[in-house]
Amino acid sequence: MKKIITLLVLVSAITISAQTKYExxxxxxxxxxxAKESDKAAQLFExxxxxEQNEWLPSYYVAxxxxxxxxxxxxxxxxxxxxxxxxxxxxxxxxxxxxNPEIMINQALLNTAYIAFDGQKYxxxxxxxxxxxxxxxxxxxxxxxxxxxxxxxxxxxxxxxxGQSIEPYCKDVEKTVPLFEKEKLPKFYPRGGIERxxxxxxxxxxxx
Numbered sequence: 001m002k003k004i005i006t007l008l009v010l011v012s013a014i015t016i017s018a019q020t021k022y023e024x025x026x027x028x029x030x031x032x033x034x035a036k037e038s039d040k041a042a043q044l045f046e047x048x049x050x051x052e053q054n055e056w057l058p059s060y061y062v063a064x065x066x067x068x069x070x071x072x073x074x075x076x077x078x079x080x081x082x083x084x085x086x087x088x089x090x091x092x093x094x095x096x097x098x099x100n101p102e103i104m105i106n107q108a109l110l111n112t113a114y115i116a117f118d119g120q121k122y123x124x125x126x127x128x129x130x131x132x133x134x135x136x137x138x139x140x141x142x143x144x145x146x147x148x149x150x151x152x153x154x155x156x157x158x159x160x161x162x163g164q165s166i167e168p169y170c171k172d173v174e175k176t177v178p179l180f181e182k183e184k185l186p187k188f189y190p191r192g193g194i195e196r197x198x199x200x201x202x203x204x205x206x207x208x
Contacts, residue, residue, distance in 0.1 A: 056097040101141040145179035170204035
């Protein structure tokens, strides 16, 4: 019995140690990201993803950093390099957490990066894919403010492209503010967006 208790204590200690190491690593990666050291943050998230193969968040954040860093690039080779890497890590995250709305809207953002770079080349095929992604994500998580906001922004962008009013989607953005305010999420889970929502609502008021 004593040996069993000792073994249980040892296993618990190892588990706590591993969790602590994971949490410390994630916190450090976020610190680097917050200090605008995105490359170092991505590298650390990547190392964590390899060490913690049951956690989808490190891979998700590697992809996020690569996607965000691709917007504004003029060199297609660099864009493809970043987004190919982002896709690999999104696929890893999906394999750990399938049908995850947070991962799904990140996939749509990756597609949007291609469209923003060359709408003529990527717009038609990826726009159809994004519409399907947002529809499914909203069905899975109808009260997730990031899903609602991401879909509304996509719809607004499409409306502006075709010279239409964004007003029909302003109510969707407005709906996200209280949802953001009352959101309680696990540690390291994707969060935020309320400031972006408020800025979009200012744009809505100007149009009206």
